[in-house]
Amino acid sequence: MVAPPDNDVLWARGLHHSYGGSPALAGISLGVREGEILAVTGPRGSGKTTLLRCLSAQLAPSEGEVWFNSSPVHTLSARSRERLRLDRFGWIDTQPQLVAELTAWENAALPLLLRGEGHRAARHTAAEWLDRLDVGGCARRRPDRLDQSQRQRVAIARALASVPHVLFADEPTAPLHRTDGTQVLRTLTTAARSHQITVVLATHDPDVATLADRTFALVDGRRAGASSAAADAPDAESRAACSLSV
Template sequence: MVVPPDNDVIWARSLHHSHRGSPALVGVSLGVREGEILAVHGARGSGKTTLLRCLSGQLVPQEGEVWFNSTPVHTMPPLRRERLRRDRFGWIDPEPTLVPELRAWENVALPLLLCGASHRSARRTALEWMDRLDVGAAADKRPRVLVRAEQQRVAVARALVTTPSVLFADEPTATLHSADRAHVLRTVAAAARSHRMTMVLATHDADVAALADRVIVLADGRRAGSPQAAEAEGRAACSLSV
């Protein structure tokens, strides 16, 4: 077993995983530093979602290692991995997955309530994040009456409400129109930087990848050292220098 570098919050070595015999990850290794925004760029089907699920402990790789703050995630028992995801990680899906019976603010506050926060404190923090995402006016509405963009903003606020150590975002704006996409991405990136969150962002969109500090490219489940990778990294560097 190789000890991960001290300055990497998330570190993975030689990850392999298959779905029904079809390789999804083939020997992927990476490290993510504290406070860094890392974009995992690649076409649909390149293995991005599988990689994020392995890094976040949702999925145990069939081969390889995943570490969080020098603690092996890949050998944790299921309940401990579940607590890790609840207490230290945030997750944004491409599609908003909200509890239909709860009001919007209750959906956002749910992670805080599960961690033992008081009702008043959880509501206050949830409303603060909803306001930052311009969805505060929908706080008392049920998900079914919200449009898709509002539902996704609520889901994003829920992922941010605990200010997690690591935020995993899997195509977080794929279903949004360009104006909504830009606002949500700016808010998420600003929150990550202001709160020193580490962020791993999966995207097939080079413009989204350009928001990151660093870009890696996946192709057919492997890290690609291709002109596409160099171009994406170059765009990210140009974006940061503006």
């Protein structure tokens, strides 16, 4: 087993996964640096969501390794992976997944409350993020009283409120109009940079990808190319060769 490079917060090697015999990932390897915003690009069905789910410990790959902060994720038990997701990772889905019985602020504060943070502090933090995403006025409403754009903003506030070490965003602006999507993405990327949050963002929109530091393109579950091939190499020897050539 090869240890990942020290400067990679996330590192994966040889990831394979299939659904019903149809390959979704076919030997994907990549590294994500601390504080980086990485856009995983490609057409629909290219494997973007599957890759994010493997990296975020939601899905165990059929083959390959995933490491977080130099610790193996692929060998963890289901309970340990769940704890890792709660303590260190944030997730924004293509469609907002909110708890119907909770208000907007309760949904946004939920990860903090599950971690054991005090009710008042969690509510204050959630309110701040709802305000940043222009849905502070909806804090007392339940999801059925919000429109699609508002629900997605609440979901994004929930992902940011816990200030995760790594934030995974799967087509986070899909439910939003282009103008709203641009504004929300700028809020997300600004927050990530100011709080040193590493972001792995899946998108098929080239305009969204321009907000990232680097891209990693997929086609049919395989790597099609990225903005810096040497930087994506997951093995230590490739990293060393890259640094020697500078």
